[in-house]
Amino acid sequence: MKKSVEILLQEAISLKASDIFFFPKNDRYQIKVNVLGTNRIIKECSKEFGGQLINYLKFQSNMAVSEKRRPQLGSWIYSDEKNEVFCRLSSVGDFLGNESLVVRLIFPSTFFEENYFFEEQIYTLQKACIKNGLIVFSGPMGSGKTTTMYNLARKLANEKHVMSIEDPIEIYEPNFLQLQVNNKAQMSYSELLKVALRHHPDIFLIGEIRDNMTAKVAINAALSGHLILTTVHARNVYGVYQRLKNLGISDEELQQTMQVISYQRLIPTIDGGAKVLFDQIEGKDLDKDIIQGNIQSRMTKDWREKLEYCYLNNWINKESFETFIEG
Incomplete structure (x- = not known):
């Protein structure tokens, strides 16, 4: 599971995405990223696997894994050989008990440092x-x-x-x-x-x-x-x-x-x-x-x-x- 989460995060980071969304849809999960205000689907997976991804992220962020309905907030610093990104997490369950999760990616202050037109x-x-x-x-x-x-x-x-x-x-x-x-x-x-x-x-x-x-x-x-x-x-x-x-x-x-x-x-x-x-x-x-x-x-x-x-x-x-x- 760790490897699967790392692949998702690395793809989102490479796209300079601001958010990763885990949305339940029927019997599956859609995983989307927000890039420059536009959402795009980067993965679909089974409900079971999507739940495992969410649980892993919640565990890393000191959130209650067993709590699926009530809103929760958490944070986690993800790092690899090239990047260190602050992740801010928010989870909530719908009326059917299906949990969704949003991961806000907060890049280091140097990440976009030179990205100015003038x-x-x-x-x-x-x-x-x-x-x-x-x-x-x-x-x-x-x-x-x-x-x-x-x-x-x-x-x-x-x-x-x-x-x-x-x-x-x-x-x-x-x-x-x-x-x-x-x-x-x-x-x-x-x-x-x-x-x-x-x-x-x-x-x-x-x-x-x-x-x-x-x-x-x-x-x-x-x-x-x-x-x-x-x-x-x-x-x-x-x-x-x-x-x-x-x-x-x-x-x-x-x-x-x-x-x-x-x-x-x-x-x-x-x-x-x-x-x-x-x-x-x-x-x-x-x-x-x-x-x-x-x-x-x-x-x-x-x-x-x-x-x-x-x-x-x-x-x-x-x-x-x-x-x-x-x-």
Whole structure:
């Protein structure tokens, strides 16, 4: 069974898949992977064999193998001669007692390190990290937001004290002090942020700003001289600003703290790979469009020009160009 699981994981890793799904279907299991937002079947097997695969993965992840219906979470670090991948597992049973399992593959922060279309966009973020304040990332699940944040923070970890607060921890980084949200133990984002401030870190990685209290604590930390790297759920750079305002942050606070708003997508390339394209607004430019309300499109002019450049230079195909032109 160990060998069968290793073959599955190695295939998923070679495809740079974000997830592996074990879905019961009649008397069989379908095993799918998600690659760049598209699911593809890589294997079908008997119900018995699929159950054995699931049991092996659950055992490795310290989950209760005998529990088939109730939701469970687990984690496991898979390693071979070439790779070390953090696996986050979630299982649940349907009303018939058939168990399904999802394995999220969290690659090391160096795995996609060079996969950016335009280096100057990374330089913009690196330059912003030299200062204190707020750098906010957005983009759909699997677009590499956490990887980008970790890449930026890792370059500063030798000289700066870095703490991360996530729900759950997505990348293991021994050079950071990593805290994990546990609401049952009254360890919410906002509570952990308050505690973490007593450790006087230079840089905070906050997995996501979800509520008013977390937003306020993050803004206050940025105002008091910390660098905050975080994500906000929004569909574009303009939406990030509006989302923070809806969470009770004022225009003045955002103007004082915001270094960069960065929206990103992982876009398929013609050679079969994928690279990240950013849509960015620097803090000094906020009042030009967003605050004055002069927004004419979902994406900035720079996004459309850079995507067109990728297409004209045959880095991406026409389908990708048309798919991502509005983000």
